[in-house]
Amino acid sequence: MTGSDHFLWWRGSRGDRxxxxRWTEIGEEAFQEKERRITGRHHLPGPVPDWAEDLFxxxxxxxxxxxxxRRTGVRDRWTRRISLAVPVTEHERWQSAAxxxxxxxxxxxxTGxxxxxxxxxxxxxxxEEAMVSPDDPRASEVALFSGGLDSLSWAATRSRADDPRPLLLVMFREIGLLRLQRRVYKAVERLDGARPVLLLPxxxxxxxxxxGLRLETSSRTRGLLYAAGAIRAATAHGVGTVHIPENGQLALNPPLTPARSAACSTRSVHPRTLSSLNALVTAVGDAGSxxxxxxxxxxxTKGEVCKAGRDAGxxxxxLESTLSCGKPPARRSGGPPIANCGVCFPCLVRRSGLIHANGTDGTRYEALPWADALPLDRGTDWRALQRWxxxxxxxxxxxxxxPLPPDTDPAVAFDLIRRGREELARLLQIAEATEAADAA
Incomplete structure (x- = not known):
């Protein structure tokens, strides 16, 4: 290891130093929320096994x-060398080579x-132990719920399933966007399906x-954090599968340029990521839980997901009230109270999907990607998409x-990207029509 290495020590008990x-101590104070709101089991109906607490x-x-x-502090402004020390209950399991x-x-x-x-x-x-009661509802299905198009469509579909046991939606709240997330959840409630739907914020x-410096702006491990939180909740409910709904188009997230390959684009729901996460859970988890x-x-594709949402009611x-943006304006300091910027790649995929399903997209965006007045730096994704x-x-x-995991058929994945490209190509036609109209 070199002088550019970074050493972070997650604090355990008081005597654990x-x-x-070399080590920078980190712990529960690294989060804005009180620890009980994060790790307290008062909102869970059953015990959580030690391995799931360790994973979280x-x-x-x-x-x-x-x-x-921060990536800005390393030579290539991207690749960091990070040493992390974490205390775990199931120490022998975590020490294994696998x-x-x-x-x-x-x-x-x-992260790359x-x-x-x-x-x-x-x-x-x-x-804190769970307050178990025979009357506490136990879900039969757990899914992440972000307030985005994909998670809304999946929640709506599953809320109509013929299952008397609840669907549990694990929602990680976005500061500044909580009102939108609640509004999107209400859309599921309004469907009035026979199946109960529980929300775990x-x-x-x-x-x-x-x-005093700004934290690293990329956040490649956020998806892992959310998945681990949902896994923890699933163990308390006795559920064996956690669904992370993401259209296959963005899950694969093919890079628009060579500069965006691999971890330079988000890979949180890529098939390879999920395969590695499942292999890790298998290695540390109890055989029965x-x-x-x-x-x-x-x-x-995004358009097919939107159609599935319409079919679910x-x-x-x-659909247009959801959040898809990679850089929501409402999250920016001083930004307008708008959920979707309209110019980032997730917003472009969102627009193409809604047009595919509805024929039009009435979402209120901060900007149009093909607008003449758009600053040069904000049109980067649109220009890259055009070339791609x-x-x-x-x-x-x-x-x-x-690389795709061995159980993924490359031909099926390639056909998915082809269909997604056809949906996105509609945006080129709209941009050309807009330019022609402006010229006339």
Whole structure:
């Protein structure tokens, strides 16, 4: 390891301190929320196995390390060397070679960094036990719920399932966007399906590191943090699968330019990521209580997901009220109270999907990607998308980015990208028509 390495020590009990001054201590104070709101079991109907608590702690530590170690401080302004030390209850399991291999592979796929994670025994740690009651509802299905198009469509579809047991939606609240998330959840409630729908709101907002500097703007481990939180909830409900709904088009997220390959684009629901996460859970979990994570929308484009939402009873207005943006204006300091910027790549995919399903998109965006007055730096994704659509995309392009797991059929994935490109090509036609109208 070199002088550019970063060492972060997740604090355990009071006597648990690093042995030298290379380490920066991090812990529960790294989050804005009170610890009980994050880890308290008062909102869970049953016990959580130690391995799931450990996984959640490891994910929280990785997330804070990801935010505290800034990419601007390294030579290539991207690749960091991060050493992380985390206390775990199931110490022997986490010490195994298989666990280390799966975890470091998972973190490298997500962030593109070089990780070294060490584990030490967790002692003297108290976790509030669940207040178990025979009347507490136990869900039969767990899904992440962001307030986006994909999670809304899946929640709406599953709320109509013929199952008397509840559907549990684990929602990670977005500061500044909570009102929108609640409005989107109300759209599921209005469907009035026979199946009960439970909402478990969680918050995981990083606090500053004391330097006064802005935290790292990329957040590649956030998806892992959310998944680990949902896995934890699933174990308490006795559910064996966690659904992370993401259209297959953005789950694969083919890079628009060579500069966006691999972890330079988000890979939080990429098939390779989910495969690595499942391998990690299998390695650390109990044989009878391990949970698998899956993407139920992996074979659908954005437009096909929107159509599925309409088939489940959602209105055009319901779909247009969702959040899809990678950089929501409402999250910016001083930004307008608008959920979707309209110019980032997720917004472009969103627009093409809604047009495919509804014939038009009435979402209120901050800006049009093809507007003449758009600042040059804000049109980067639109210009990259234009070049990508006008060029050839081959099976080799798909396979040479982030490798697919062995159980994924490359031909099926390639056909998915082809259908997604056809939806996105509609945007080129709209842009041309707009330019012609302006010229006339």
């Amino acid at each position: 690093p042995h030298d001054d 702690r490891v994910a929280r530590a990785a997330f804070i390390a990801d935010k505290y170690v 666990v280390r291999t799966h975890l470091t592979a998972l973190l490298q796929i997500l 960094d070089l990780w070294n994670v060490d584990f030490r025994p967790l002692t003297g740690h108290y976790v 969680m918050s995981q907002t990083p606090a500053g590191d004391g330097s 391990a949970v698998r994570v899956g993407n139920p929308l992996a074979q659908l 959602l209105t055009r207005s319901d 659509l006008l060029g050839r995309y081959t099976l080799t392009d798909l396979l040479t980015d982030t």
